[in-house]
Amino acid sequence: MSKERERIEETEGTIRSEFAHVVQVFFRHKLGVLGLVMLVAFVAIAIFAPVVAPCDPYEMDLANPFLPPGSPGHILGTDNFGRDMLSRLIYGSRISLLIGIVVVSISSVLGSLLGMVAGYYGGWVDALVMRLVEVFYSFPFLILVIAVMAILGPSIFNVMWVLGVVSWPLYARLVRAQVMALKSEDFIKAASALGCSDARIMFRHILPNVLTPVIVSATLGIPSAILSSASLGFLGFGVQPPTPEWGAMVSEAKDFMLINSNMIIWPGLCIFLVVLSFNFVGDALRDALDPRLAKQLN
Amino acid sequence: MTRYIVRRLLATVPVVIGITFIVFAMVSFAPGDPIELMLGSETVNPEYAERIRIELGLDRPWYEQYLRYMSGLLRGDMGRSIVYNRPVAGQVKERFANTAILAVSSAIFALLISIPLGVLAAAKRRTWIDYTATTLAMLGVSLPGFYLGLLLILLFGVRLGWLPITGMGAAGSGAWEYIKHLILPSITLGSGMAAILTRLTRSSVLEALSQDFVRTARAKGVREKTVLYKHALRNALLPVITTFGLQFGSLLGGAVITETIFSWPGIGMLAVNAVKQRDIPVIQGTTLVFALSFVLITLIVDIVYVFIDPRIRYE
Numbered sequence: 001m002s003k004e005r006e007r008i009e010e011t012e013g014t015i016r017s018e019f020a021h022v023v024q025v026f027f028r029h030k031l032g033v034l035g036l037v038m039l040v041a042f043v044a045i046a047i048f049a050p051v052v053a054p055c056d057p058y059e060m061d062l063a064n065p066f067l068p069p070g071s072p073g074h075i076l077g078t079d080n081f082g083r084d085m086l087s088r089l090i091y092g093s094r095i096s097l098l099i100g101i102v103v104v105s106i107s108s109v110l111g112s113l114l115g116m117v118a119g120y121y122g123g124w125v126d127a128l129v130m131r132l133v134e135v136f137y138s139f140p141f142l143i144l145v146i147a148v149m150a151i152l153g154p155s156i157f158n159v160m161w162v163l164g165v166v167s168w169p170l171y172a173r174l175v176r177a178q179v180m181a182l183k184s185e186d187f188i189k190a191a192s193a194l195g196c197s198d199a200r201i202m203f204r205h206i207l208p209n210v211l212t213p214v215i216v217s218a219t220l221g222i223p224s225a226i227l228s229s230a231s232l233g234f235l236g237f238g239v240q241p242p243t244p245e246w247g248a249m250v251s252e253a254k255d256f257m258l259i260n261s262n263m264i265i266w267p268g269l270c271i272f273l274v275v276l277s278f279n280f281v282g283d284a285l286r287d288a289l290d291p292r293l294a295k296q297l298n
Numbered sequence: 299m300t301r302y303i304v305r306r307l308l309a310t311v312p313v314v315i316g317i318t319f320i321v322f323a324m325v326s327f328a329p330g331d332p333i334e335l336m337l338g339s340e341t342v343n344p345e346y347a348e349r350i351r352i353e354l355g356l357d358r359p360w361y362e363q364y365l366r367y368m369s370g371l372l373r374g375d376m377g378r379s380i381v382y383n384r385p386v387a388g389q390v391k392e393r394f395a396n397t398a399i400l401a402v403s404s405a406i407f408a409l410l411i412s413i414p415l416g417v418l419a420a421a422k423r424r425t426w427i428d429y430t431a432t433t434l435a436m437l438g439v440s441l442p443g444f445y446l447g448l449l450l451i452l453l454f455g456v457r458l459g460w461l462p463i464t465g466m467g468a469a470g471s472g473a474w475e476y477i478k479h480l481i482l483p484s485i486t487l488g489s490g491m492a493a494i495l496t497r498l499t500r501s502s503v504l505e506a507l508s509q510d511f512v513r514t515a516r517a518k519g520v521r522e523k524t525v526l527y528k529h530a531l532r533n534a535l536l537p538v539i540t541t542f543g544l545q546f547g548s549l550l551g552g553a554v555i556t557e558t559i560f561s562w563p564g565i566g567m568l569a570v571n572a573v574k575q576r577d578i579p580v581i582q583g584t585t586l587v588f589a590l591s592f593v594l595i596t597l598i599v600d601i602v603y604v605f606i607d608p609r610i611r612y613e
Contacts, residue, residue, distance in 0.1 A: 031436075135316030138596070139589045142551025143569070144320075147585040150573040151324050227442055231555055234444045235570060247442070254448060254559075261452050268445035276440035283436075 025288035032284020038277035046093040055084035057091040057244045066260045077262050080252070085263070088244035089270050095245045096226050096274060099160055103225035106164025108218045111171025112210070116202055118172065119179030126176070133169040141166065142231060149237045156239045159229050167221065174217060178210040212289050220282035223275040230271045246271045299604055306600055310593055317589045321582050322367045323360075350380075376586065377579035379572075386583035390565055394587065396466065397553055397564030403480055404488035404549060404556075405542075411492040413538070416499025420534075421526055423504065431496060438493025443552045447486035447559040454482060464561040479560075487556040491545045498541050502534040509533070536607055543599030547592050 026032055045052055054073070061082030069077045069085075076085035118129035136144075145166055152158045182188060183206075191205050232238030233247025241248050246267040253263030333347045333356065354377075355363050370377070376386040419431035455463035461482050467475040506512065507530050515525050554566035561567070565584050572580035 131312060131316065134313050135320065137547075138313050138317055138593050139320070139585070140547040140550040140592050142548070142554060143585055143588045146554065146569065146573060147321075147324055147581055150576070150581050151578075223440065230442055231444060234442075235555065235558060235573075237573060247444075250444060250448065257448065257452065258456065261456075264445075264448050264452070268442065268448070271442050272440055272445060275442070276436070279436060279440050 022288045026284050029284035029287060031280045032287075035277040035280025035284065038273065039281055042093055042274055042277065043097065045090055046097050049090050049094055053084075053087035053090040055087040057083065057088040058242055059083060066256070066262070069262060076266055079249075079263050080256055080260075085266055088249065089246070089266055092244040092246045092249065092267065092270065093274070095156065095239060095243065096229070096271070099156070099163070099229045099239075100222040100226040100278070102160045103163040103167065103229070104218045104221045106161060107167040107221065107225075108171045108214055110165065111168035111173075112175045112207075112214055114168065115172035115175030116179055116206065116210075119176035120183065120198065120202055120206070122180075129172060129176070133172055136166065136169045142228060145228060145232065146235070146237055149232060154232075154237050154240055156243070156245075159232055159238045163225055163228055167225070170217060170221070171214060174213050175210050178213065179206055182206055182209055216282065216286045216289055219278065219285050223278035223282070226271065226275055226278070302604055303601055306597065310597055313593060314590070317593070318368060318371060318586065319364065321586045321589070322364050324582060324585075325578055371586075376583040379577050379580045381572075381575045381577045381580075386579050389568060389580065390583055390587050393563055393565045393568055396562060397550075397557070397566060398591075400480065400483055400487065400556065400562055400564060401546075401549055401553055403484040404486075404553075405491065405546070407484050407488035408491035408495060409542070411488075412495035413499050413535075416496045416538075417503055417526070417531060417534075419496070419500040420503035420507065420530075428500075431500065435493045435496040435500075438489050439497070441489070443486055443490060444555050444559060446489060447482070447556060450482045450486060451559070466562065483556050483560045483562055486559065487549060487552050490552060491542075491549055494545055495538060495542065499534065499538050502537050503530050506530040506534040536603070539599060539603060539606065543596045546595045546599075550588050550592055 054075070061078065064071075064074075064078055064082040065080050067074050067078040067082070069075065071077055074084050074086070076089070079085060079088070114129050118126040145162055148162050148166070149158060152162065179202075188201060188205055191201050196205070229238055230245070230247030230250075233245045233249075234251045236248075236251055239245035239248055241252055249267035250264055250271075253260075253267070257264055333351050351357055355366055358366070374387055376390065378384065379386055379389060382389070415431050415434075419428040422428050451463045454461045462479050463482065465479065467479045503526075507526075512525055512529055515529050516522075520529070550566075553564060554569055556562065557564045557566035558570050565587060569581065569584035569588075571577075572584060
């Protein structure tokens with residue numbers, strides 16, 4: 001019904017900017033809005049962690065371990081060292097969000113650059129990049145990451161750059177396909193005839209046109225980066241305790257799961273919710289930015 | 299068709315070479331001294347370090363090392379475990395079947411859930427069935443595998459006491475006992491794939507249903523059920539099959555986590571222990587086996603594809 005009206009309005013000459021349209025479609029997506037609200041909450045909590053957290057996340061209280069939720073001063077209880085669960089979760093949001101964003105920044109920039117060069121120049125450059133993509137794709141992702149982490153040693157810095165470097169092929173493939181399609185368009189030929197340099201054509205003329213799918217993939221790439229880093233933390237190969245990383249917290253908690261399940265439930269739930277909210281937003285964004293696809297799916 | 303298959307086989311050759319090279323290079327191009335990396339930074343007896351260095355051929359130039367590594371692999375030699383001082387190939391062989399069984403049963407679980415659910419969601423579009431299916435799928439995609447595994451243990455293992463939570467059961471305790479041990483790990487490992495394939499099946503069936511051949515079939519008066527299963531589903535399954543092959547990679551990655559949680563003695567657990575002990579030949583061996591298994595699966599999927607989609611045959 002609303003689609004119908006929209007079409008009429010457009011034919012009547014109500015010209016709206018593309019951005020306004022994207023925003024409108026996005027906000028029609030209930031789960032997308034829910035995801036956005038959750039995400040804003042997570043980001044706010046992460047930024048204001050020192051203000052929001054009731055306690056120091058590292059402060060131990062060995063006299064009071066495994067307090068149940070609802071204990072005075074510890075709303076979600078305490079862990080095996082008597083550290084305040086809620087405060088650790090709050091500080092943990094900083095780590096997960098940071099990892100997600102940094103990883104996707106590395107992989108999307110690296111992948112887009114390689115994909116752009118491969119698609120634009122073609123020939124042996126393209127062949128080389130695509131063979132590399134194939135080889136990277138033929139490793140089960142987590143296995144490769146674990147192997148590299150094993151060599152480099154666990155640290156938050158290594159988690160970020162290893163996950164970033166290993167996930168570039170997705171973006172390379174995406175951008176390459178788009179660039180190859182754009183290359184034969186008239187406006188690119190015109191730019192080239194005007195004597196624009198290759199770099200200028202790539203970054204001024206092609207890049208803005210390939211950004212949309214990259215943004216969608218990047219939004220959906222953040223939750224998978226968070227999941228991967230949590231998995232690494234869980235296996236003990238990622239961010240190390242006592243840093244309150246959620247995956248590492250679940251890992252610590254599993255040793256006590258028979259006596260205290262409280263320690264597992266909360267950090268796992270946080271990972272789940274933050275990943276879910278990114279997925280909601282990513283889906284809605286894809287629908288908003290790619291109406292052709294959205295029409296097919298809904 | 300033969301030409302397509304041959305071409306597909308030839309295309310895997312450079313990929314396999316690339317894989318072996320990356321696995322090989324993990325150590326050789328890693329920063330720092332590989333010997334120190336393996337033995338830890340504690341004070342190592344320099345004579346011992348030197349002996350291992352020569353034993354592993356690390357004193358030779360890298361291309362020579364790579365050729366040596368490759369010729370070893372071709373003979374089925376993946377080096378020796380530093381911790382256990384036994385051939386890696388033997389360790390992998392002992393455990394490979396366990397991982398294969400777990401992966402296959404998880405994949406079967408995923409397919410049994412996702413395809414019916416996806417088709418149903420598409421057929422009953424915009425009803426509560428559709429919304430339930432899509433919501434479940436979204437939750438499944440977002441749930442970390444290790445969290446799901448631990449929750450299942452807490453619920454079915456600890457609280458209800460219905461299912462065993464570790465290992466594979468004692469040898470000779472019968473098939474049912476074995477299957478019982480396989481249930482929770484398979485659900486843990488398969489649910490992510492189930493979620494992704496449900497979403498894909500749904501959208502793929504919806505797309506097929508909007509095509510002209512479906513309209514034609516409906517216009518001819520074909521029954522809706524026949525339209526759905528014979529016309530739409532058949533076409534819709536093609537992307538599902540492709541994604542199934544690609545998702546097998548995440549399944550193998552997830553196996554590492556699932557095996558750790560349930561103490562399932564497969565190569566994933568071998569890999570995790572190797573990483574903890576810095577047993578680099580074992581890390582290399584398990585990584586290689588995982589990658590080659592994945593290549594094999596994608597190869598099989600691609601060949602199966604030819605039989606299902608006649609368009610490729612006549613290309």
